[in-house]
Amino acid sequence: MTVQAAEIPVLETKAVTKHFGALTAVNGVSLSVSHGIQSIIGPNGAGKTTFFNLLAGFLVPDKGSIFYRGKEITGLAPYEISQMGVGRSFQITSIFPNLSVFENIRVACQSRSKSRYNFFMSCEKLPGVQIAARKILSQMGLEDWADSPAKNLPYGLQRCLDIGISLATDPQILLLDEPTSGMSVEDSAVILKLIAEIAKLMPVVLIEHNIDMVLTISDRIAVLYQGLLLAEGTPAEIQGNQEVQKAYLGGY
Ligand SMILES: Nc1ncnc2c1ncn2[C@@H]1O[C@H](COP(=O)(O)OP(=O)(O)OP(=O)(O)O)[C@@H](O)[C@H]1O
Ligand SMILES: [Mg+2]
Known part of the structure:
Protein backbone atom coordinates (compact mmCIF):
# COMPACT_ATOMS: atom_id res chain seq x y z
CA MET A 1 0.00 0.00 0.00
CA THR A 2 1.40 3.42 -0.88
CA VAL A 3 1.01 6.18 1.65
CA GLN A 4 0.22 9.53 0.03
CA ALA A 5 2.50 12.32 1.30
CA ALA A 6 0.50 15.07 3.00
CA GLU A 7 0.35 18.20 0.87
CA ILE A 8 2.67 20.94 2.10
CA PRO A 9 0.70 24.20 2.24
CA VAL A 10 2.04 27.12 0.21
CA LEU A 11 1.58 29.42 3.20
CA GLU A 12 0.86 28.38 6.76
CA THR A 13 0.62 30.15 10.10
CA LYS A 14 0.78 28.40 13.45
CA ALA A 15 -0.79 30.23 16.41
CA VAL A 16 0.35 33.65 15.19
CA THR A 17 -0.20 36.53 17.62
CA LYS A 18 0.45 40.27 17.30
CA HIS A 19 -0.09 42.85 20.03
CA PHE A 20 -0.18 46.62 19.63
CA GLY A 21 0.27 47.75 23.23
CA ALA A 22 -2.70 46.40 25.17
CA LEU A 23 -4.58 45.46 21.98
CA THR A 24 -4.25 41.94 20.58
CA ALA A 25 -4.80 42.57 16.87
CA VAL A 26 -4.16 38.95 15.82
CA ASN A 27 -4.67 36.26 18.45
CA GLY A 28 -3.27 32.75 17.94
CA VAL A 29 -4.35 32.39 14.30
CA SER A 30 -3.49 29.11 12.56
CA LEU A 31 -4.36 28.98 8.88
CA SER A 32 -3.00 27.14 5.86
CA VAL A 33 -3.42 27.96 2.20
CA SER A 34 -2.72 25.51 -0.60
CA HIS A 35 -4.72 26.44 -3.70
CA GLY A 36 -7.63 28.44 -5.06
CA ILE A 37 -9.08 31.50 -3.36
CA GLN A 38 -8.83 31.68 0.42
CA SER A 39 -10.82 34.71 1.53
CA ILE A 40 -10.42 36.45 4.86
CA ILE A 41 -13.46 38.30 6.11
CA GLY A 42 -14.40 40.05 9.33
CA PRO A 43 -15.59 43.44 10.61
CA ASN A 44 -13.45 46.59 10.54
CA GLY A 45 -10.54 46.27 12.95
CA ALA A 46 -10.79 42.44 13.07
CA GLY A 47 -7.07 42.11 12.30
CA LYS A 48 -7.18 41.22 8.59
CA THR A 49 -4.57 43.70 7.35
CA THR A 50 -2.38 43.03 10.39
CA PHE A 51 -2.50 39.33 9.51
CA PHE A 52 -1.39 40.15 5.93
CA ASN A 53 1.43 42.32 7.29
CA LEU A 54 2.59 39.36 9.36
CA LEU A 55 2.46 37.01 6.34
CA ALA A 56 4.44 39.45 4.18
CA GLY A 57 7.04 40.30 6.85
CA PHE A 58 5.99 43.93 7.38
CA LEU A 59 5.28 42.97 10.99
CA VAL A 60 6.95 40.29 13.11
CA PRO A 61 4.64 38.13 15.24
CA ASP A 62 5.02 38.29 19.02
CA LYS A 63 4.20 34.58 19.14
CA GLY A 64 3.73 31.78 16.64
CA SER A 65 5.39 30.87 13.34
CA ILE A 66 4.88 31.33 9.61
CA PHE A 67 5.92 28.87 6.91
CA TYR A 68 6.27 29.19 3.14
CA ARG A 69 6.20 25.78 1.43
CA GLY A 70 7.24 24.20 4.71
CA LYS A 71 10.18 26.56 5.29
CA GLU A 72 9.96 28.86 8.30
CA ILE A 73 9.89 32.53 7.27
CA THR A 74 9.00 34.09 10.64
CA GLY A 75 11.03 37.28 11.10
CA LEU A 76 12.35 37.46 7.51
CA ALA A 77 12.36 40.89 5.84
CA PRO A 78 9.55 41.78 3.40
CA TYR A 79 11.95 41.74 0.42
CA GLU A 80 13.15 38.24 1.33
CA ILE A 81 9.58 36.94 1.62
CA SER A 82 8.65 38.66 -1.63
CA GLN A 83 11.66 37.15 -3.42
CA MET A 84 10.66 33.69 -2.20
CA GLY A 85 7.34 34.11 -4.03
CA VAL A 86 4.83 35.84 -1.76
CA GLY A 87 3.30 38.75 -3.69
CA ARG A 88 0.98 41.28 -2.14
CA SER A 89 -1.07 44.32 -2.99
CA PHE A 90 -1.98 47.00 -0.49
CA GLN A 91 -5.31 48.35 0.76
CA ILE A 92 -4.30 51.67 -0.82
CA THR A 93 -3.24 51.85 -4.48
CA PRO A 171 4.73 35.43 -7.17
CA GLN A 172 3.82 31.83 -6.29
CA ILE A 173 1.00 33.08 -4.05
CA LEU A 174 -0.80 36.43 -4.09
CA LEU A 175 -2.15 38.36 -1.10
CA LEU A 176 -4.80 40.94 -2.07
CA ASP A 177 -6.07 43.41 0.53
CA GLU A 178 -9.49 44.75 -0.47
CA PRO A 179 -8.76 44.98 -4.22
CA THR A 180 -12.32 46.20 -4.82
CA SER A 181 -12.45 48.87 -2.10
CA GLY A 182 -14.18 52.05 -3.23
CA MET A 183 -15.34 50.45 -6.51
CA SER A 184 -18.78 50.15 -8.04
CA VAL A 185 -20.48 46.75 -7.98
CA GLU A 186 -19.89 46.39 -11.74
CA ASP A 187 -16.16 47.22 -11.51
CA SER A 188 -15.79 44.94 -8.47
CA ALA A 189 -17.27 42.07 -10.47
CA VAL A 190 -14.69 42.65 -13.25
CA ILE A 191 -11.79 42.62 -10.76
CA LEU A 192 -13.08 39.51 -9.00
CA LYS A 193 -13.33 37.72 -12.35
CA LEU A 194 -9.69 38.59 -13.01
CA ILE A 195 -8.78 37.29 -9.56
CA ALA A 196 -10.59 34.03 -10.28
CA GLU A 197 -8.43 33.68 -13.43
CA ILE A 198 -5.25 34.37 -11.44
CA ALA A 199 -6.31 31.79 -8.84
CA LYS A 200 -6.14 29.11 -11.56
CA LEU A 201 -2.39 29.81 -11.71
CA MET A 202 -1.54 30.36 -8.03
CA PRO A 203 -3.31 30.47 -4.66
CA VAL A 204 -4.82 33.85 -3.80
CA VAL A 205 -5.49 35.09 -0.27
CA LEU A 206 -8.19 37.72 -0.55
CA ILE A 207 -9.46 40.25 1.99
CA GLU A 208 -12.85 41.38 0.76
CA HIS A 209 -15.86 43.05 2.38
CA ASN A 210 -18.53 42.22 -0.18
CA ILE A 211 -20.01 39.05 1.33
CA ASP A 212 -22.11 38.12 -1.71
CA MET A 213 -19.00 38.13 -3.86
CA VAL A 214 -16.89 36.34 -1.24
CA LEU A 215 -19.45 33.54 -0.96
CA THR A 216 -19.49 33.17 -4.76
CA ILE A 217 -15.80 33.38 -5.56
CA SER A 218 -14.02 31.69 -2.62
CA ASP A 219 -12.88 28.11 -2.29
CA ARG A 220 -12.47 28.60 1.45
CA ILE A 221 -13.24 31.43 3.85
CA ALA A 222 -11.61 32.38 7.15
CA VAL A 223 -13.53 34.66 9.52
CA LEU A 224 -11.51 36.91 11.82
CA TYR A 225 -13.25 38.54 14.74
CA GLN A 226 -11.41 40.66 17.30
CA GLY A 227 -8.13 39.05 16.26
CA LEU A 228 -9.43 35.49 16.66
CA LEU A 229 -10.06 32.98 13.90
CA LEU A 230 -13.78 32.48 14.50
CA ALA A 231 -14.28 29.90 11.74
CA GLU A 232 -12.67 28.48 8.60
CA GLY A 233 -14.34 26.44 5.92
CA THR A 234 -16.12 26.29 2.57
CA PRO A 235 -18.56 29.11 1.73
CA ALA A 236 -21.49 26.81 2.62
CA GLU A 237 -19.93 25.89 5.97
CA ILE A 238 -19.27 29.56 6.80
CA GLN A 239 -22.78 30.60 5.77
CA GLY A 240 -24.24 27.87 7.99
CA ASN A 241 -21.98 28.57 10.99
CA GLN A 242 -24.02 29.77 13.97
CA GLU A 243 -21.18 31.72 15.59
CA VAL A 244 -20.34 33.50 12.35
CA GLN A 245 -24.02 34.32 11.86
CA LYS A 246 -24.21 35.84 15.31
CA ALA A 247 -20.94 37.75 15.21
CA TYR A 248 -20.75 38.93 11.65
CA LEU A 249 -23.05 37.76 8.90
CA GLY A 250 -26.27 38.84 10.57
CA GLY A 251 -28.84 38.85 7.80
CA TYR A 252 -27.19 36.19 5.60
N1 LIG B 1 0.41 49.92 13.59
C1 LIG B 1 -0.59 49.85 14.47
N2 LIG B 1 -0.47 50.36 15.71
C2 LIG B 1 -1.47 50.25 16.62
N3 LIG B 1 -2.65 49.66 16.38
C3 LIG B 1 -2.84 49.13 15.14
C4 LIG B 1 -1.83 49.20 14.14
N4 LIG B 1 -2.30 48.59 13.00
C5 LIG B 1 -3.55 48.18 13.32
N5 LIG B 1 -3.87 48.51 14.58
C6 LIG B 1 -5.12 48.16 15.26
O1 LIG B 1 -5.25 46.75 15.20
C7 LIG B 1 -6.61 46.37 14.97
C8 LIG B 1 -6.70 45.56 13.72
O2 LIG B 1 -6.46 46.42 12.60
P1 LIG B 1 -6.43 45.91 11.09
O3 LIG B 1 -6.04 47.07 10.26
O4 LIG B 1 -5.61 44.69 11.01
O5 LIG B 1 -7.97 45.55 10.87
P2 LIG B 1 -8.73 45.14 9.53
O6 LIG B 1 -9.46 43.88 9.82
O7 LIG B 1 -7.81 45.15 8.37
O8 LIG B 1 -9.80 46.31 9.40
P3 LIG B 1 -10.42 47.02 8.08
O9 LIG B 1 -11.53 46.11 7.62
O10 LIG B 1 -10.97 48.32 8.61
O11 LIG B 1 -9.34 47.22 7.08
C9 LIG B 1 -7.40 47.68 14.93
O12 LIG B 1 -7.95 47.91 16.22
C10 LIG B 1 -6.36 48.73 14.57
O13 LIG B 1 -6.71 49.98 15.09
MG1 LIG C 1 -7.67 46.23 6.62
Missing part, protein backbone atom coordinates in the same frame (compact mmCIF):
# COMPACT_ATOMS: atom_id res chain seq x y z
CA SER A 94 0.54 51.98 -4.80
CA ILE A 95 1.26 52.95 -8.41
CA PHE A 96 3.72 55.53 -9.84
CA PRO A 97 1.18 58.12 -11.07
CA ASN A 98 3.42 59.84 -13.65
CA LEU A 99 4.83 56.70 -15.25
CA SER A 100 2.83 55.11 -18.04
CA VAL A 101 0.74 52.03 -17.27
CA PHE A 102 3.23 49.88 -19.20
CA GLU A 103 6.22 51.42 -17.38
CA ASN A 104 4.63 50.74 -13.99
CA ILE A 105 4.48 47.04 -14.82
CA ARG A 106 7.83 47.02 -16.62
CA VAL A 107 9.65 48.56 -13.63
CA ALA A 108 8.14 45.91 -11.35
CA CYS A 109 9.16 43.13 -13.81
CA GLN A 110 12.65 44.60 -14.03
CA SER A 111 13.02 44.39 -10.26
CA ARG A 112 13.05 40.61 -10.78
CA SER A 113 15.38 40.60 -13.79
CA LYS A 114 19.00 39.47 -13.40
CA SER A 115 20.07 42.71 -15.14
CA ARG A 116 18.23 44.90 -12.65
CA TYR A 117 21.41 46.49 -11.34
CA ASN A 118 22.80 47.29 -14.77
CA PHE A 119 21.47 50.84 -14.81
CA PHE A 120 23.30 51.68 -18.04
CA MET A 121 21.47 49.03 -20.03
CA SER A 122 18.46 50.41 -21.88
CA CYS A 123 15.27 48.64 -20.87
CA GLU A 124 14.61 47.94 -24.58
CA LYS A 125 17.60 45.56 -24.35
CA LEU A 126 15.84 43.46 -21.75
CA PRO A 127 13.47 41.51 -24.04
CA GLY A 128 12.39 39.09 -21.30
CA VAL A 129 11.21 42.01 -19.19
CA GLN A 130 9.33 43.60 -22.10
CA ILE A 131 7.59 40.33 -22.94
CA ALA A 132 6.65 39.64 -19.32
CA ALA A 133 5.27 43.17 -18.91
CA ARG A 134 3.19 42.89 -22.13
CA LYS A 135 1.77 39.56 -20.96
CA ILE A 136 0.64 41.01 -17.63
CA LEU A 137 -0.78 44.08 -19.37
CA SER A 138 -2.98 41.82 -21.49
CA GLN A 139 -3.85 39.52 -18.54
CA MET A 140 -5.17 42.57 -16.64
CA GLY A 141 -7.06 43.97 -19.68
CA LEU A 142 -4.94 47.13 -19.73
CA GLU A 143 -3.50 46.97 -23.25
CA ASP A 144 -5.46 49.99 -24.50
CA TRP A 145 -4.03 52.11 -21.67
CA ALA A 146 -0.39 51.01 -22.06
CA ASP A 147 1.00 54.45 -22.93
CA SER A 148 -1.25 56.58 -20.70
CA PRO A 149 0.12 57.99 -17.45
CA ALA A 150 -1.14 55.74 -14.67
CA LYS A 151 -2.80 58.69 -12.95
CA ASN A 152 -5.19 59.00 -15.93
CA LEU A 153 -6.61 55.48 -15.40
CA PRO A 154 -10.13 55.29 -13.99
CA TYR A 155 -10.02 54.18 -10.35
CA GLY A 156 -11.15 50.59 -11.03
CA LEU A 157 -8.39 50.13 -13.59
CA GLN A 158 -5.81 51.59 -11.16
CA ARG A 159 -6.67 48.66 -8.89
CA CYS A 160 -6.16 46.29 -11.89
CA LEU A 161 -2.76 47.92 -12.42
CA ASP A 162 -1.99 47.43 -8.75
CA ILE A 163 -2.64 43.70 -9.08
CA GLY A 164 -0.59 43.67 -12.31
CA ILE A 165 2.34 45.20 -10.41
CA SER A 166 2.06 42.45 -7.77
CA LEU A 167 2.03 39.81 -10.55
CA ALA A 168 5.15 41.34 -12.08
CA THR A 169 7.17 40.25 -9.07
CA ASP A 170 6.52 36.67 -10.29
Whole structure:
Protein backbone atom coordinates (compact mmCIF):
# COMPACT_ATOMS: atom_id res chain seq x y z
CA MET A 1 0.00 0.00 0.00
CA THR A 2 1.40 3.42 -0.88
CA VAL A 3 1.01 6.18 1.65
CA GLN A 4 0.22 9.53 0.03
CA ALA A 5 2.50 12.32 1.30
CA ALA A 6 0.50 15.07 3.00
CA GLU A 7 0.35 18.20 0.87
CA ILE A 8 2.67 20.94 2.10
CA PRO A 9 0.70 24.20 2.24
CA VAL A 10 2.04 27.12 0.21
CA LEU A 11 1.58 29.42 3.20
CA GLU A 12 0.86 28.38 6.76
CA THR A 13 0.62 30.15 10.10
CA LYS A 14 0.78 28.40 13.45
CA ALA A 15 -0.79 30.23 16.41
CA VAL A 16 0.35 33.65 15.19
CA THR A 17 -0.20 36.53 17.62
CA LYS A 18 0.45 40.27 17.30
CA HIS A 19 -0.09 42.85 20.03
CA PHE A 20 -0.18 46.62 19.63
CA GLY A 21 0.27 47.75 23.23
CA ALA A 22 -2.70 46.40 25.17
CA LEU A 23 -4.58 45.46 21.98
CA THR A 24 -4.25 41.94 20.58
CA ALA A 25 -4.80 42.57 16.87
CA VAL A 26 -4.16 38.95 15.82
CA ASN A 27 -4.67 36.26 18.45
CA GLY A 28 -3.27 32.75 17.94
CA VAL A 29 -4.35 32.39 14.30
CA SER A 30 -3.49 29.11 12.56
CA LEU A 31 -4.36 28.98 8.88
CA SER A 32 -3.00 27.14 5.86
CA VAL A 33 -3.42 27.96 2.20
CA SER A 34 -2.72 25.51 -0.60
CA HIS A 35 -4.72 26.44 -3.70
CA GLY A 36 -7.63 28.44 -5.06
CA ILE A 37 -9.08 31.50 -3.36
CA GLN A 38 -8.83 31.68 0.42
CA SER A 39 -10.82 34.71 1.53
CA ILE A 40 -10.42 36.45 4.86
CA ILE A 41 -13.46 38.30 6.11
CA GLY A 42 -14.40 40.05 9.33
CA PRO A 43 -15.59 43.44 10.61
CA ASN A 44 -13.45 46.59 10.54
CA GLY A 45 -10.54 46.27 12.95
CA ALA A 46 -10.79 42.44 13.07
CA GLY A 47 -7.07 42.11 12.30
CA LYS A 48 -7.18 41.22 8.59
CA THR A 49 -4.57 43.70 7.35
CA THR A 50 -2.38 43.03 10.39
CA PHE A 51 -2.50 39.33 9.51
CA PHE A 52 -1.39 40.15 5.93
CA ASN A 53 1.43 42.32 7.29
CA LEU A 54 2.59 39.36 9.36
CA LEU A 55 2.46 37.01 6.34
CA ALA A 56 4.44 39.45 4.18
CA GLY A 57 7.04 40.30 6.85
CA PHE A 58 5.99 43.93 7.38
CA LEU A 59 5.28 42.97 10.99
CA VAL A 60 6.95 40.29 13.11
CA PRO A 61 4.64 38.13 15.24
CA ASP A 62 5.02 38.29 19.02
CA LYS A 63 4.20 34.58 19.14
CA GLY A 64 3.73 31.78 16.64
CA SER A 65 5.39 30.87 13.34
CA ILE A 66 4.88 31.33 9.61
CA PHE A 67 5.92 28.87 6.91
CA TYR A 68 6.27 29.19 3.14
CA ARG A 69 6.20 25.78 1.43
CA GLY A 70 7.24 24.20 4.71
CA LYS A 71 10.18 26.56 5.29
CA GLU A 72 9.96 28.86 8.30
CA ILE A 73 9.89 32.53 7.27
CA THR A 74 9.00 34.09 10.64
CA GLY A 75 11.03 37.28 11.10
CA LEU A 76 12.35 37.46 7.51
CA ALA A 77 12.36 40.89 5.84
CA PRO A 78 9.55 41.78 3.40
CA TYR A 79 11.95 41.74 0.42
CA GLU A 80 13.15 38.24 1.33
CA ILE A 81 9.58 36.94 1.62
CA SER A 82 8.65 38.66 -1.63
CA GLN A 83 11.66 37.15 -3.42
CA MET A 84 10.66 33.69 -2.20
CA GLY A 85 7.34 34.11 -4.03
CA VAL A 86 4.83 35.84 -1.76
CA GLY A 87 3.30 38.75 -3.69
CA ARG A 88 0.98 41.28 -2.14
CA SER A 89 -1.07 44.32 -2.99
CA PHE A 90 -1.98 47.00 -0.49
CA GLN A 91 -5.31 48.35 0.76
CA ILE A 92 -4.30 51.67 -0.82
CA THR A 93 -3.24 51.85 -4.48
CA SER A 94 0.54 51.98 -4.80
CA ILE A 95 1.26 52.95 -8.41
CA PHE A 96 3.72 55.53 -9.84
CA PRO A 97 1.18 58.12 -11.07
CA ASN A 98 3.42 59.84 -13.65
CA LEU A 99 4.83 56.70 -15.25
CA SER A 100 2.83 55.11 -18.04
CA VAL A 101 0.74 52.03 -17.27
CA PHE A 102 3.23 49.88 -19.20
CA GLU A 103 6.22 51.42 -17.38
CA ASN A 104 4.63 50.74 -13.99
CA ILE A 105 4.48 47.04 -14.82
CA ARG A 106 7.83 47.02 -16.62
CA VAL A 107 9.65 48.56 -13.63
CA ALA A 108 8.14 45.91 -11.35
CA CYS A 109 9.16 43.13 -13.81
CA GLN A 110 12.65 44.60 -14.03
CA SER A 111 13.02 44.39 -10.26
CA ARG A 112 13.05 40.61 -10.78
CA SER A 113 15.38 40.60 -13.79
CA LYS A 114 19.00 39.47 -13.40
CA SER A 115 20.07 42.71 -15.14
CA ARG A 116 18.23 44.90 -12.65
CA TYR A 117 21.41 46.49 -11.34
CA ASN A 118 22.80 47.29 -14.77
CA PHE A 119 21.47 50.84 -14.81
CA PHE A 120 23.30 51.68 -18.04
CA MET A 121 21.47 49.03 -20.03
CA SER A 122 18.46 50.41 -21.88
CA CYS A 123 15.27 48.64 -20.87
CA GLU A 124 14.61 47.94 -24.58
CA LYS A 125 17.60 45.56 -24.35
CA LEU A 126 15.84 43.46 -21.75
CA PRO A 127 13.47 41.51 -24.04
CA GLY A 128 12.39 39.09 -21.30
CA VAL A 129 11.21 42.01 -19.19
CA GLN A 130 9.33 43.60 -22.10
CA ILE A 131 7.59 40.33 -22.94
CA ALA A 132 6.65 39.64 -19.32
CA ALA A 133 5.27 43.17 -18.91
CA ARG A 134 3.19 42.89 -22.13
CA LYS A 135 1.77 39.56 -20.96
CA ILE A 136 0.64 41.01 -17.63
CA LEU A 137 -0.78 44.08 -19.37
CA SER A 138 -2.98 41.82 -21.49
CA GLN A 139 -3.85 39.52 -18.54
CA MET A 140 -5.17 42.57 -16.64
CA GLY A 141 -7.06 43.97 -19.68
CA LEU A 142 -4.94 47.13 -19.73
CA GLU A 143 -3.50 46.97 -23.25
CA ASP A 144 -5.46 49.99 -24.50
CA TRP A 145 -4.03 52.11 -21.67
CA ALA A 146 -0.39 51.01 -22.06
CA ASP A 147 1.00 54.45 -22.93
CA SER A 148 -1.25 56.58 -20.70
CA PRO A 149 0.12 57.99 -17.45
CA ALA A 150 -1.14 55.74 -14.67
CA LYS A 151 -2.80 58.69 -12.95
CA ASN A 152 -5.19 59.00 -15.93
CA LEU A 153 -6.61 55.48 -15.40
CA PRO A 154 -10.13 55.29 -13.99
CA TYR A 155 -10.02 54.18 -10.35
CA GLY A 156 -11.15 50.59 -11.03
CA LEU A 157 -8.39 50.13 -13.59
CA GLN A 158 -5.81 51.59 -11.16
CA ARG A 159 -6.67 48.66 -8.89
CA CYS A 160 -6.16 46.29 -11.89
CA LEU A 161 -2.76 47.92 -12.42
CA ASP A 162 -1.99 47.43 -8.75
CA ILE A 163 -2.64 43.70 -9.08
CA GLY A 164 -0.59 43.67 -12.31
CA ILE A 165 2.34 45.20 -10.41
CA SER A 166 2.06 42.45 -7.77
CA LEU A 167 2.03 39.81 -10.55
CA ALA A 168 5.15 41.34 -12.08
CA THR A 169 7.17 40.25 -9.07
CA ASP A 170 6.52 36.67 -10.29
CA PRO A 171 4.73 35.43 -7.17
CA GLN A 172 3.82 31.83 -6.29
CA ILE A 173 1.00 33.08 -4.05
CA LEU A 174 -0.80 36.43 -4.09
CA LEU A 175 -2.15 38.36 -1.10
CA LEU A 176 -4.80 40.94 -2.07
CA ASP A 177 -6.07 43.41 0.53
CA GLU A 178 -9.49 44.75 -0.47
CA PRO A 179 -8.76 44.98 -4.22
CA THR A 180 -12.32 46.20 -4.82
CA SER A 181 -12.45 48.87 -2.10
CA GLY A 182 -14.18 52.05 -3.23
CA MET A 183 -15.34 50.45 -6.51
CA SER A 184 -18.78 50.15 -8.04
CA VAL A 185 -20.48 46.75 -7.98
CA GLU A 186 -19.89 46.39 -11.74
CA ASP A 187 -16.16 47.22 -11.51
CA SER A 188 -15.79 44.94 -8.47
CA ALA A 189 -17.27 42.07 -10.47
CA VAL A 190 -14.69 42.65 -13.25
CA ILE A 191 -11.79 42.62 -10.76
CA LEU A 192 -13.08 39.51 -9.00
CA LYS A 193 -13.33 37.72 -12.35
CA LEU A 194 -9.69 38.59 -13.01
CA ILE A 195 -8.78 37.29 -9.56
CA ALA A 196 -10.59 34.03 -10.28
CA GLU A 197 -8.43 33.68 -13.43
CA ILE A 198 -5.25 34.37 -11.44
CA ALA A 199 -6.31 31.79 -8.84
CA LYS A 200 -6.14 29.11 -11.56
CA LEU A 201 -2.39 29.81 -11.71
CA MET A 202 -1.54 30.36 -8.03
CA PRO A 203 -3.31 30.47 -4.66
CA VAL A 204 -4.82 33.85 -3.80
CA VAL A 205 -5.49 35.09 -0.27
CA LEU A 206 -8.19 37.72 -0.55
CA ILE A 207 -9.46 40.25 1.99
CA GLU A 208 -12.85 41.38 0.76
CA HIS A 209 -15.86 43.05 2.38
CA ASN A 210 -18.53 42.22 -0.18
CA ILE A 211 -20.01 39.05 1.33
CA ASP A 212 -22.11 38.12 -1.71
CA MET A 213 -19.00 38.13 -3.86
CA VAL A 214 -16.89 36.34 -1.24
CA LEU A 215 -19.45 33.54 -0.96
CA THR A 216 -19.49 33.17 -4.76
CA ILE A 217 -15.80 33.38 -5.56
CA SER A 218 -14.02 31.69 -2.62
CA ASP A 219 -12.88 28.11 -2.29
CA ARG A 220 -12.47 28.60 1.45
CA ILE A 221 -13.24 31.43 3.85
CA ALA A 222 -11.61 32.38 7.15
CA VAL A 223 -13.53 34.66 9.52
CA LEU A 224 -11.51 36.91 11.82
CA TYR A 225 -13.25 38.54 14.74
CA GLN A 226 -11.41 40.66 17.30
CA GLY A 227 -8.13 39.05 16.26
CA LEU A 228 -9.43 35.49 16.66
CA LEU A 229 -10.06 32.98 13.90
CA LEU A 230 -13.78 32.48 14.50
CA ALA A 231 -14.28 29.90 11.74
CA GLU A 232 -12.67 28.48 8.60
CA GLY A 233 -14.34 26.44 5.92
CA THR A 234 -16.12 26.29 2.57
CA PRO A 235 -18.56 29.11 1.73
CA ALA A 236 -21.49 26.81 2.62
CA GLU A 237 -19.93 25.89 5.97
CA ILE A 238 -19.27 29.56 6.80
CA GLN A 239 -22.78 30.60 5.77
CA GLY A 240 -24.24 27.87 7.99
CA ASN A 241 -21.98 28.57 10.99
CA GLN A 242 -24.02 29.77 13.97
CA GLU A 243 -21.18 31.72 15.59
CA VAL A 244 -20.34 33.50 12.35
CA GLN A 245 -24.02 34.32 11.86
CA LYS A 246 -24.21 35.84 15.31
CA ALA A 247 -20.94 37.75 15.21
CA TYR A 248 -20.75 38.93 11.65
CA LEU A 249 -23.05 37.76 8.90
CA GLY A 250 -26.27 38.84 10.57
CA GLY A 251 -28.84 38.85 7.80
CA TYR A 252 -27.19 36.19 5.60
N1 LIG B 1 0.41 49.92 13.59
C1 LIG B 1 -0.59 49.85 14.47
N2 LIG B 1 -0.47 50.36 15.71
C2 LIG B 1 -1.47 50.25 16.62
N3 LIG B 1 -2.65 49.66 16.38
C3 LIG B 1 -2.84 49.13 15.14
C4 LIG B 1 -1.83 49.20 14.14
N4 LIG B 1 -2.30 48.59 13.00
C5 LIG B 1 -3.55 48.18 13.32
N5 LIG B 1 -3.87 48.51 14.58
C6 LIG B 1 -5.12 48.16 15.26
O1 LIG B 1 -5.25 46.75 15.20
C7 LIG B 1 -6.61 46.37 14.97
C8 LIG B 1 -6.70 45.56 13.72
O2 LIG B 1 -6.46 46.42 12.60
P1 LIG B 1 -6.43 45.91 11.09
O3 LIG B 1 -6.04 47.07 10.26
O4 LIG B 1 -5.61 44.69 11.01
O5 LIG B 1 -7.97 45.55 10.87
P2 LIG B 1 -8.73 45.14 9.53
O6 LIG B 1 -9.46 43.88 9.82
O7 LIG B 1 -7.81 45.15 8.37
O8 LIG B 1 -9.80 46.31 9.40
P3 LIG B 1 -10.42 47.02 8.08
O9 LIG B 1 -11.53 46.11 7.62
O10 LIG B 1 -10.97 48.32 8.61
O11 LIG B 1 -9.34 47.22 7.08
C9 LIG B 1 -7.40 47.68 14.93
O12 LIG B 1 -7.95 47.91 16.22
C10 LIG B 1 -6.36 48.73 14.57
O13 LIG B 1 -6.71 49.98 15.09
MG1 LIG C 1 -7.67 46.23 6.62
